Amino acid sequence: MTEPDPSVRLIYLLERIAQEQCQDAFSELFQSVAPRLKAYAMKLGSPPMEAEEIAQDSMLTVWRKAAQFNPRLASPHTWLFTIARNRRIDFYRKQREELLDSDDLWPDPESGELDVAVSSDLDAQLLRTLIDALPADQRQVLFKMYFEDKSHSEIAEEMDIPLGTVKSRLRLAMAKLENLAQEQFVWLLIILTTIH
């Protein structure tokens, strides 16, 4: 934990927005987050102007739902991802008049029924370090799996590697991130026990 964690700033900005509808905080958040969300939508195939609209829809939701953000339940990166994911789905649902929307797929849990915190910010930081440490070929498959609208076999074809290789790279990457998640749990226990 040597470098300052960028998500500390995001948490601060989200709190300012939630508590006092701070325009300056929103402006700063927009400048730093919206370009990422646009990149995400473009990766998944949206043309630039649509991607920008999805980013704006997402930021509008961020503005309105900031009070629901709970840093003990999700890192700001994860929370922002789920908003962009849902707004993107709903953007295209509106166009195709599909019946399923993001509220059907991810119904808001009633308060008091939330699961135990699984991705505290410490987790997120460790996860980031783990992802950065993945070999390039595994990271590439991971990115494609998440951010390209393709099946395993389409990914294999595009990268010109056998299907089995796609699957094994994905499995290896996931196993590493899993171990980290478990190690981090031990870490957390160590930290907690030394504090008390």
Added chain:
Amino acid sequence: MATYHPDDDTLISFAAGKLTNPLGLILACHLQSCPQCRQRAVHFEAIAGELLFSLPATQLSSEAWQSMQAKLASKETTPSLDQRKYRSHSLVPAPLQRFAGNQFERVKWTGITRIKSYTLPIADKRFSARLLKIPAGVAVPMHTHAGLELTQVIYGGFSDGQGHYLAGDYVEATPHHTHQPVADKDSDCICLAVQEGPIRMTGPLLKWLNPFLA
């Protein structure tokens, strides 16, 4: 507590938002009843969040901030922001309540045999989804399918020679696998079934029905 679960690849695709069809709906129903898979999905969302913020940013257009402010100022609300009211302790999983009500009271069951079904209005090119109600002890005719068949048990239970499945279980039957599910004797069984491509009946008397089932 569920014994049969979707695999990690399916959970990743769901967390990534790539399943926006009947497959997404059945996953959402399973997650409602399975804290273990919910936890896995949260882990996969956390990975997505970190991956997203390691993507190179794309420059916004010069008027992006201006039109953002216009959106903020307008009073119009996005429809999906209207909070739907779900009953979390209902028999029907939250993602299905819009179609089925809280007690399946909205379902218009149809069927000429004792097995009733209701096709949900959400089919896409690959997958269709329906609710099935099998009376206690009754067997579904022997059948095989061209594609995947996924079943989420909502109420009661059934067996198919390979396993015994209870409420909360997510069962995956692969293509060309012939099976004959039988509902448990002690209660009716209600399932959400998602199918890829048409089903084919293989029993001697029902074969002639195939053209009508496609």
